[in-house]
Amino acid sequence: MTPRIPLAVTALAVAVVALAGCVAKDAATTADALTVTSDDNTCGVSAAGASSGTLAFNVNNTGTQVTEFYLLASDGLRVVGEIENIAPGASRTLTVTAQPGNYLTVCKPGMVGEGIGRAAFTVTGDQVAVTGADAQQKQQAVNLYAAFVKDQVEQLLPAAKAFTAAYAAGDDVTARAQFPQVRAFYERIEPVASTLGDLDPKIDYREVDAVAENLEWTGFHRIEKDLWVPAADALNADQVTPAWQNWSPSTPEQRAQLGERLVADIGQLYDYVHSDDFQAALDGQGIAAISNGAISLLDEVATKKITGEEDWWSHTDLYDFAANVEGAKMSFSFVKDFASATGAQGATLVERIQTGFASLENELATHGSLSAGFVPYTDLTAADKRALVDQINTLAEPLSRLTGTILN
Missing domain, CATH: 2.60.40.420 (Cupredoxins -  blue copper proteins)
Structure with a gap:
């Protein structure tokens, strides 16, 4: 990732379905x-x-x-x-x-x-x-949001173990296929790691970012460069430094070490999202921060993913793009009932956002899907990128008003 201002835990753009436990009917016996x-x-x-x-x-x-x-x-x-x-x-x-x-x-x-x-x-x-106390409904939303985050990390950890095992064994064909799929779990919940000091840089910094901040370069993108060895005349992510300068492919021992470190860092993330501290952080932020999460992840797509700077060597950026959009949509679906409940303007806003997500997803689907795979980002034409940007901008405007609507 490019450097970013640390987000609150609830800047996660991952969320869940319509509220459970927020309705009127006699309790089940x-x-x-x-x-x-x-x-x-x-x-x-x-x-x-x-x-x-x-x-x-x-x-x-x-x-x-x-x-x-x-x-x-x-x-x-x-x-x-x-x-x-x-x-x-x-x-x-x-x-x-x-x-x-x-x-x-x-x-x-x-x-x-x-x-x-x-x-x-x-x-x-x-x-x-839907009935019940407003506070109870909002707390239920927060609880289910936390459950989704935990579920994603629970799937991320074993997937990362399988990915790094293939990488360490030199099975680059398998590791390349797994790379974008494993990252999708992380992209849905990435801002959680951003709240934990240097955890996100350890897991997901690009080389240029690590160098700029004088950090040891580890994580997904360090492994990515091994799996997609750059051509001798390729440039690094800053488009100035030669890609081979001061770098050589990892030895088998180094591969094993890098894989172990990535799994350990994701394990730290796993421990955090299953801790009381994580739930307390979510409780403290409340429902509005979840809607802010949808806005933040769409901004991530608009300013980072759409440029193709994320997966510099593999060109698997569209997988990250799709996971971010999916996470933003999840957050929105989690809070949309609160927006609709504010009245006619809120209901209209919800309808516009739903239409915006559908249009963006349809445009993205012309290039593939998370399940079936996406084309390399380098295959997109300038017109393709412009079409995606247009859909992002169309969605961003109403989505930016979601939190204010909920708080009214």
Whole structure:
């Protein structure tokens, strides 16, 4: 990354689906509860659906590892509800309010990775009216936001281990394929690391930034330069310094060390987002900072990613671009109901933002996707870049007014 002013924790542009636990309907009784049986290899839910309203999932851990249970939106990213730290032999209950729609259930033994037993879960019935104390609804939003961040880091850590293992072993073909996919998890939650002193520079600084700040260059982009060896006449990211000046490819021993350091730094991030300090920081900032997160990540795209300066050697910038946009959209979807509740102007603003995201995503989709892959950034023409900039600018204006609308 280029140097940036440290953002508040809630400048994260990652968020979750419409609020759970913020509706009016009688609380689910014990008899109504769904049963979830989680062990080291399976995640069984007693039913594949339920009626809309307040749902209770009694999660029983019969495995050997501490586990957690998620109810996800159908996109597999947005967290509707989660319960964690369920010890072997223990049971805990997740209570959420679910609107009609399609969801996914998943368990995560060991609390790392993408989880197991992912299964469809359908909620039928009528839309449930939003009620309850405003403060309670906002706290629920913060809690679910924290859950999404933790989920992304839980997937980032094992993905980074696999990536660095391939890199250390000299399997550059595998490592190149994994590089942009692993980074997508980080790009959705990157501003968290920015609050932890030098953690983001260790994980994600470009060479020119590390040199400018007299820091040892480590992390994703140090590995990137090994994986995409620059041509002898290539320039560095400052477009002045020859890429080979004072640099040579890493030895196998150096590769192993760089990989271990990246995993250790991501492990530090993992520890932080699972700490009381992280939750306290989010609680202190509140709902407005989440909307600011959407604005901040879109600004990141507009000022950094669109220039192609992020992934200087691999030209995988569009993956980072897409992850940032996805994170900004998540944050927006997390707080849009608060904006709509302010009245007609708020509802109009929400509609404009939704349209802006759809148009930007459609434009980005002409170049690929996170799942199927993107074309190299160097393949984009000036017209392609201009079209993306136009869509970003169209979205940025209404999005910049989101926080003020929520606070009115």
